[in-house]
Amino acid sequence: MSELLYAYGAVRAGAEPPAPGLRGVAGRPVRLVCHEELAALVSPVPAEEFEESALRSRLEDLGWLEETARAHQRVVDAAAFPGPVLPLRLATVYRDEEGVRRMLAADRERFAESLDRVEGRVEWGVKAYATVPPEQPAARPAEPAAPVPAGPGAGREYLRRRSQARRVREDGMGRAHEVARQVHEALHGYAEASRLHRPQDARLSGERDPNVLNASYLVPSAEASGFAARVRALDASTDAARLELTGPWAPYSFVTS
Numbered sequence: 451m452s453e454l455l456y457a458y459g460a461v462r463a464g465a466e467p468p469a470p471g472l473r474g475v476a477g478r479p480v481r482l483v484c485h486e487e488l489a490a491l492v493s494p495v496p497a498e499e500f501e502e503s504a505l506r507s508r509l510e511d512l513g514w515l516e517e518t519a520r521a522h523q524r525v526v527d528a529a530a531f532p533g534p535v536l537p538l539r540l541a542t543v544y545r546d547e548e549g550v551r552r553m554l555a556a557d558r559e560r561f562a563e564s565l566d567r568v569e570g571r572v573e574w575g576v577k578a579y580a581t582v583p584p585e586q587p588a589a590r591p592a593e594p595a596a597p598v599p600a601g602p603g604a605g606r607e608y609l610r611r612r613s614q615a616r617r618v619r620e621d622g623m624g625r626a627h628e629v630a631r632q633v634h635e636a637l638h639g640y641a642e643a644s645r646l647h648r649p650q651d652a653r654l655s656g657e658r659d660p661n662v663l664n665a666s667y668l669v670p671s672a673e674a675s676g677f678a679a680r681v682r683a684l685d686a687s688t689d690a691a692r693l694e695l696t697g698p699w700a701p702y703s704f705v706t707s
Contacts, residue, residue, distance in 0.1 A: 458542075459490070462534070465532065474521050485558075486558070488554045488562070491529055492547075493525075530572070533569070576666075580627075582626065629662075634663060642669065647703075649662065
């Protein structure tokens with residue numbers, strides 16, 4: 451069976467080799483391919499799945515995409531804690547080891563500078579969700595809809611309640627956005643660097659509450675517990691939004707393309 455090499459990330463050539471039991475995409479063992487002072491974490495993958503034409507359709511398969519992303523992250527995270535690692539994009543593949551070495555040579559200066567920048571640092575993710583009433587509360591299927599009262603007075607009362615509910619929600623969203631701004635300002639000052647991402651789509655996250663902050667922070671490993679404590683304190687200080695902390699991760703958001 452024809453194979454390609456899947457590349458997970460760049461490390462220093464003197465980095466600790468992957469653990470013998472570490473498996474990557476397609477359950478294959480991970481190894482290092484070295485070029486001068488750099489190395490790439492790679493594993494073989496079937497060409498029939500990762501050739502360009504096949505890959506385009508695979509990337510539309512959410513189940514396959516999730517499984518591949520989890521394997522990719524597992525390898526990067528395993529490499530991130532013995533030393534710095536620069537994650538590569540999902541589904542980065544090469545024909546052979548020579549192709550991997552050419553990639554390392556072409557980006558040698560950028561990789562070396564980036565490894566210096568993220569050494570001894572980890573990425574934390576922080577999301578804030580507005581705690582506001584839903585726009586349209588779901589009706590209970592088992593209960594019949596309440597009869598609509600007749601008369602102009604009843605109609606005005608209905609519109610008044612709708613208007614009041616809208617104002618309550620708008621006020622709540624305004625408070626949540628202000629909390630998100632303050633949270634980011636506080637955490638940006640604590641971290642060495644930060645990145646703001648687009649709010650997460652509720653259809654993908656499954657969250658009912660609107661996402662008003664989606665950010666990543668680069669923090670020295672030695673200050674990880676202090677950063678987490680800061681997030682918890684900020685979360686406890688407000689009822690306008692709830693905070694979600696994830697990490698620590700390899701510095702995905704701080705690797706320049």
